[in-house]
Amino acid sequence: MGRQLFELCGTDPLRVLRPFCWRSSMALAHKNLDLASLPWRFTGTDRLAFAGHEKVPVLVDGERVVADFWAIMQRLDVAYPDAPSLVRGNPAPYRFVASWNDHVVQAGIARLVASDTPPLLDETERAYLVESRENRFGKKLEEVTGAREARLPTFRQSLQPLRALLADQASTGRDSPDYADFIIFGSFMWPLGVSPLKLLAAVAPILAWRERLLGCHPAHARNAPCFGA
């Protein structure tokens, strides 16, 4: 029994849509661990019943089943201590990075590209996603992402803490990427896969950082279908 990661995909199984899945797949790649990606879709909750969990990512590593991106990271650092660490030392400041990412980067991106995902889904999936997201936002997805070109500068401004850091060092992990990088990177892989909007075109250090991360495990991220920039 090998190593398998359930990941949320569009109709194209290479189009991984959930940032949390990217965190885990990049973590596995960082550990030099092979994985088989098992495409999972919004309406496939039953398929995860064996894990006692309703959402991906779910990792099956031999006999072990681990759900949730944070637990997967911890499992990998414990089970594979000789491979490069994901979290070096106290995990607490990595949780701050995740909180910033979720409330600023991820929330900001959702308001810019939420309407781009449904066309990449099968009919049943599309109906589920549109309804659940329109309930969450309280409006049509096309309204959520309306006038988005005009809102891009504000979004880019919100990235200033990361931009300033990456002007001084190659990655959030400093000389080499670590889990802080993968947390943020995951949020940029979703729009890259679904949206023609050029989120980072004017944000040089972040764009270059994302390119480096795309390149560091080419078989995984580089081959994902994407729009670019």
Next chain:
Amino acid sequence: MGRQLFELCGTDPLRVLRPFCWRSSMALAHKNLDLASLPWRFTGTDRLAFAGHEKVPVLVDGERVVADFWAIMQRLDVAYPDAPSLVRGNPAPYRFVASWNDHVVQAGIARLVASDTPPLLDETERAYLVESRENRFGKKLEEVTGAREARLPTFRQSLQPLRALLADQASTGRDSPDYADFIIFGSFMWPLGVSPLKLLAAVAPILAWRERLLGCHPAHARNAPCFGA
């Protein structure tokens, strides 16, 4: 020769004005190290010539002179390894916390309270500060902080990554504070000392966290003159 920390003060030497100084004094307190605070003021550059540095904080620890808040933190963790660590493991994510703090918290606070500092300074200092800050902002300080009550909700919203984290854990360092906490705490000590504006009145978990930090080294932070809330 004891341990001395040069800190930027108002006319009242207990009113420490620079967030970077608070980072260092809290770091010393965290290490259970006594210090003599040496009040320093904007126009006192000559007094720091011995350190080869133009700005506070400057720490004199026996024979060693260390300038810059980051270098002071590193020095303390190396020189006093048996005392509680300031940075536990990889310092890189702490740099992210500092970047977020500087670009969001500190920059936001400056636009809310910059005009409150000058009245707490002697005439020479006041003239220096007003000129340098008005040059930086490109406008009068009273314009910088204009309509600030109306801008408070936006500032508080920008604290959401910290607020969400502190809803789940006692401090940024998780169960006990570490340097990530002191970095952010320093930025709140400046407005607390100079401004009647209630920055955190509606931000329960952050207000409670600041109170805990104020209380954990009472001889230092708790005795500083402040406006409260």
